Amino acid sequence: EAGVTQFPSHSVIEKGQTVTLRCDPISGHDNLYWYRRVMGKEIKFLLHFVKESKQDESGMPNNRFLAERTGGTYSTLKVQPAELEDSGVYFCASSQGGPLNTGELFFGEGSRLTVL
Amino acid sequence: AQSVTQLDSQVPVFEEAPVELRCNYSSSVSVYLFWYVQYPNQGLQLLLKYLSGSTLVKGINGFEAEFNKSQTSFHLRKPSVHISDTAEYFCAVTASNDYKLSFGAGTTVTVRA
Numbered sequence: 001e002a003g004v005t006q007f008p009s010h011s012v013i014e015k016g017q018t019v020t021l022r023c024d025p026i027s028g029h030d031n032l033y034w035y036r037r038v039m040g041k042e043i044k045f046l047l048h049f050v051k052e053s054k055q056d057e058s059g060m061p062n063n064r065f066l067a068e069r070t071g072g073t074y075s076t077l078k079v080q081p082a083e084l085e086d087s088g089v090y091f092c093a094s095s096q097g098g099p100l101n102t103g104e105l106f107f108g109e110g111s112r113l114t115v116l
Numbered sequence: 117a118q119s120v121t122q123l124d125s126q127v128p129v130f131e132e133a134p135v136e137l138r139c140n141y142s143s144s145v146s147v148y149l150f151w152y153v154q155y156p157n158q159g160l161q162l163l164l165k166y167l168s169g170s171t172l173v174k175g176i177n178g179f180e181a182e183f184n185k186s187q188t189s190f191h192l193r194k195p196s197v198h199i200s201d202t203a204e205y206f207c208a209v210t211a212s213n214d215y216k217l218s219f220g221a222g223t224t225v226t227v228r229a
Binding site: 003004031033035040041042043044045048055056059091093099100101104105107108109110 | 120148152157158159160161162167206208210212213214215216217218219220221222
């Protein structure tokens with residue numbers, strides 16, 4: 001069975017441009033999460049989908065970030081316009097069922113974003 | 117809210133030597149604790165987790181961790197490391213009924229022959 005897949009693995013863009021990151025969760029996983037790691041610091045929560053609904057987007061940095069999950073399957077995270085401080089690794093994760101103490105969280109390999 | 121502090125950013129260690137990675141957490145409620153590992157060019161993989169019960173938790177690849185509530189710690193140990201254990205290790209915490217993980221900054225373990 002395929003794991004969580006993310007695309008692209010690495011994106012280099014200039015400040016002011018737009019980038020869209022994609023995540024395909026494990027089939028059947030209703031919960032989908034986005035996390036970000038900036039410059040070797042902590043991995044930080046961005047948002048959580050349950051199926052197609054945003055359950056918690058408290059970690060989204062600002063309105064330049066837009067996440068969608070069409071039909072409750074794959075998800076996209078768009079950054080528009082990108083700023084230098086958006087550089088980092090964006091991780092997607094998925095899980096079945098309930099809270100994290102009830103099931104395992106599976107992570108993708110991450111999408112590295114470099115904004116020049 | 118919860119927070120995690122990983123006390124060592126880099127840990128160099130010789131092959132077959134023991135290693136301990138330190139993790140302390142802060143929380144006003146009961147927590148569940150996790151260790152994840154990221155091997156080069158791979159995603160994060162769950163090493164082990166503490167949910168309840170025995171405070172000594174065994175995980176994959178010979179790793180174990182001990183939950184110490186009084187010291188709010190969850191240190192990770194392996195008695196004898198291999199070259200293949202070279203990776204970055206992350207401690208994480210969540211609260212009951214929560215869907216978010218709070219991570220530490222990571223500890224890079226480099227195993228040398």
